[in-house]
Amino acid sequence: MKLFDIDQWEEIYDSLNKNRTRTFLTAFGIFWGIFMLILLMGGGKGLQSMLGNNLAGFASNSGFLISERTSKPYRGFRRDREWHMNLQDVTRLKNAIPELDIVTPMLENWGNNTASADNRSLSVSLTGEKSEMSLIDNPKIIHGRPLNDVDDLQRRKVCVVGTRVVEELFPRLAKDESPCGRFIQVDGVFYRIVGVSGKGPQGISIGGNAQTTVHLPYGTMQQMYNKGENVDIMCMTAKEGFKMSDIQKRAEVLLKREHMIHPDDTQAVLKLNTEAIFGMVDSLFHGVSILVWMIGLGTLLAGAIGVSNIMIVAVKERTTEIGIRRAIGATPRDILGMIMSESIVLTLLAGMSGITLAVLILQAMEMWLQADNPSVTFQISFYLAVGSASLLALLGVIAGLAPAIRAMQIKPVDAMREE
Numbered sequence: 001m002k003l004f005d006i007d008q009w010e011e012i013y014d015s016l017n018k019n020r021t022r023t024f025l026t027a028f029g030i031f032w033g034i035f036m037l038i039l040l041m042g043g044g045k046g047l048q049s050m051l052g053n054n055l056a057g058f059a060s061n062s063g064f065l066i067s068e069r070t071s072k073p074y075r076g077f078r079r080d081r082e083w084h085m086n087l088q089d090v091t092r093l094k095n096a097i098p099e100l101d102i103v104t105p106m107l108e109n110w111g112n113n114t115a116s117a118d119n120r121s122l123s124v125s126l127t128g129e130k131s132e133m134s135l136i137d138n139p140k141i142i143h144g145r146p147l148n149d150v151d152d153l154q155r156r157k158v159c160v161v162g163t164r165v166v167e168e169l170f171p172r173l174a175k176d177e178s179p180c181g182r183f184i185q186v187d188g189v190f191y192r193i194v195g196v197s198g199k200g201p202q203g204i205s206i207g208g209n210a211q212t213t214v215h216l217p218y219g220t221m222q223q224m225y226n227k228g229e230n231v232d233i234m235c236m237t238a239k240e241g242f243k244m245s246d247i248q249k250r251a252e253v254l255l256k257r258e259h260m261i262h263p264d265d266t267q268a269v270l271k272l273n274t275e276a277i278f279g280m281v282d283s284l285f286h287g288v289s290i291l292v293w294m295i296g297l298g299t300l301l302a303g304a305i306g307v308s309n310i311m312i313v314a315v316k317e318r319t320t321e322i323g324i325r326r327a328i329g330a331t332p333r334d335i336l337g338m339i340m341s342e343s344i345v346l347t348l349l350a351g352m353s354g355i356t357l358a359v360l361i362l363q364a365m366e367m368w369l370q371a372d373n374p375s376v377t378f379q380i381s382f383y384l385a386v387g388s389a390s391l392l393a394l395l396g397v398i399a400g401l402a403p404a405i406r407a408m409q410i411k412p413v414d415a416m417r418e419e
Contacts, residue, residue: 026310027350029303030395034388035354037296038380042362044292046369046378048285059136061101063244064206064272065234065251071267075260083259083268085231093234096254099242104132105231107221110208115161117169117184124165125208126186128221136235137206139215144180144195151194151217158220159184160195164211186214189224206233244275304395307347340397347395355388 070081085105093103107128115124131148139146139160151158166179173179183190191214199210221227236251238244252269255261261268325335362378369376 022310022313023346026307027346029306030300030347030350031303031354033296033299033301033303033354034351035358036299037292038355038358038384038388039361040292040296041289041384042358042378042380043365044285044288045380046362046365046376049376049378050369051281058138058274059237060274060278061238061240061242061244062136062274063236063238063248063251065236065248065255066232066270066272068267068270070261070265072262072265074262074265077260083261085234085255085259086229087231088229089231089234089255089258092254092258093236093251097247097250099239099247100236100251101239102132102135102235102237104130104136104235105218106130106133106206106233106235107218107225107227107230108206108232109221109225113186113214115165115169115184115186115214117182118172120169120171122165122168122212124186125213126216126221127206127213128216128218128225128227130218133235136237139195140198141195142198143178144193146195147215147217152219155219155223156217157189157191158194158217159186159191160197160215161193162197162199162209162211162213164209165214166193166196184214187224191216206235244273248273300391300395303350304347304398307343307395308398344397351388351395355385359385 065085067083067085070077070079070083073079087105090103090105093100107126109126113124113126114121116122129147130152131146134146141160142163144160147158147160150156161179161184165184166173169184170179170182179193179196182193184193185191197210197213197215216224234251236244236247238247248271252271253263255269256263256265359379362380366376366378369378
């Protein structure tokens, strides 16, 4: 097919225009297949980016240990015994397990506290953290600064708060105005706000809802709530190349030995592993991607089969025309090019229409959601679009191959007899 041969383009148009309903229904199969493929892939990419934004800033190689009541008696201690990790365990874990990168304690008091300011109040969660915690769970500071080592050592009465705490307690503040320097009262104690966390309600958050959490220096919460040496949550990250699940098992054995807990007690130490969570998310989207390709390619293949069947019918209807062409000197190659070009043009027009509509819908979804998620993207890549167009051309060739071969085999004498 010559690209700039006007006569040939007119011939293709006339051929497809003879039976508009059949042409439309044939093209719709290709249109719908590529439309759904691009739309599903773009939607999956957008959901993955939204989830990635929610999980961003949280260490993917982190693990957490929480003490729970024992379920078995051991060495004179009864079952259902309450026990606590302590600050000495931090040193023990660092010394005994060199594969650990960060080990930091955390105190918590979830949902049992009331924060107030300007005659307004809000139920909040409290956490006591050291500065290392920001390396595990990035607070995404939007105003002020995070907690630091000096806050902890001097037991300063300062805090980092979630966005909803600011909205509820200081409603008169402008949207972008910083509340840093203002005071909130929690359980009768005044704390000065030094930072605001921009984390949303989605994603992983160790301290409950990130928007309604008040983060205190570890030493401050230890003193204010008489925590002593107790540790509520042991937060850890593994060095590169080591699996947190293996490290947690060794840490659990060490803690059980130090605190006189039965080695087979599966209830005494609660383990949380973000490696498993991130792995599940990756596996989920990998599976979704495979499913999308299977659905899209299956639909496209069905459309290509429809195009092939229709082209076979068209060849049968044009038997006389093809015989006359052969009689006046058309070669089998000319007949092949005629049928293949019609199939490819029909497939490409339908497919590019599907790609265009899918891209427009994805762009509208992206613009709508970017108000709350500025970095979310639903658009497919340029290479994927080029690959889709190439796939369409290949399908056009495949769809037109059988009808074209059949047309090549038509002899002028047989065509006249058909007439």
